[in-house]
Amino acid sequence: MIDTMLITAMVLFGISIAVALYRIIRGPSLPDRVISMDFIGVNLISAIAVFSVLFQTRAYLEVILILGILAFISTIALSKFIERGVIIERKRDS
Template sequence: MTVLSTSVLSLAVNISLYIVAVAMLFSLYRLLAGPAVPDRILALDTLYINAIAALILFGMYLGSSIYFEAALIIAMLGFVGTVMLSKYVLRRDIVE
């Protein structure tokens, strides 16, 4: 890679990190001030997705692959958590 493309990539990752941080703040606001439980579940799911994006971007920024593995773990836990919360809202019982 040339120096120009490396600096452009670094700039794009930095700008993306700030944008994802703002999106996380918006999701956190909706999680705390959501008018209904489904809105809060959706905000929590969005917060998981933003955390995954932030970890991947931070891993690109540092050049480390450990952050990608952490993002994969958060993705799996986020999916299971969203399914459990949705099941609880629908039936008021998690285990059938």
């Protein structure tokens, strides 16, 4: 029973990632695309967690942590780029 629910969850995560990928390709604006990329990151983290439970292993938990950190940093960097045009501001002495 639990295996059926986990496989169903994996299928639904795959469908939601496909919908978000469509939103990235056809999104009307750049902020919509950034939100879709963040949504894909969250769904990938969830899918990897379900995959880890399905195969009863802890090997993928480090992957979840790294993917979470990378998704967070990339969302912040793209948001700053949209807002200011640069990611890292440097003060110049001139």
